[in-house]
Amino acid sequence: MPLSSIFQVLGGVGLFLFGIKLMSDALQDLAGDRLRKLIGSLTSTPVRGVLIGTLVTILIQSSSGTTVMTVSFVHAGLMTLKQAVGVIMGANIGTTVTAQIIAFKFKSFALPVIGIGMILAVFGKSKRR
Numbered sequence: 217m218p219l220s221s222i223f224q225v226l227g228g229v230g231l232f233l234f235g236i237k238l239m240s241d242a243l244q245d246l247a248g249d250r251l252r253k254l255i256g257s258l259t260s261t262p263v264r265g266v267l268i269g270t271l272v273t274i275l276i277q278s279s280s281g282t283t284v285m286t287v288s289f290v291h292a293g294l295m296t297l298k299q300a301v302g303v304i305m306g307a308n309i310g311t312t313v314t315a316q317i318i319a320f321k322f323k324s325f326a327l328p329v330i331g332i333g334m335i336l337a338v339f340g341k342s343k344r345r
Contacts, residue, residue, distance in 0.1 A: 235284070236284060237291075239284070243288055243292040247292060251294065259299040261302075262298075266305050266309065268306060269305060270307070272306075272310070273310025273311060274317075279308055279311040282307035
């Protein structure tokens with residue numbers, strides 16, 4: 217392995233760790249009691265942590281991003297390690313869900329879903345009326 221490749225890997229790891237440090241420092245400055253309570257309630261049980269991790273990963277399309285945020289939350293003291301384990305497990309599940317969504321054949325059930333949505337929009341109660 218060439219020496220330049222070793223330096224590139226070390227530089228990449230260094231930048232990654234530096235980014236985590238910056239993010240956790242910023243979270244410590246910004247985090248108030250409200251954010252701490254919100255994160256605590258969303259991840260209060262392992263099952264809720266897994267669900268939140270899965271949902272966040274599906275939304276941002278990156279299990280690495282979810283994991284980095286979770287590690288930063290732990291480092292900032294917003295989340296315990298026990299809570300983080302569930303979220304990271306959910307992030308891994310979310311990655312597979314993303315792949316499954318891509319594999320679905322949307323043509324087969326798109327029209328029925330649109331039809332049901334139109335029926336609900338027309339006949340459903342609206343608070344705006």
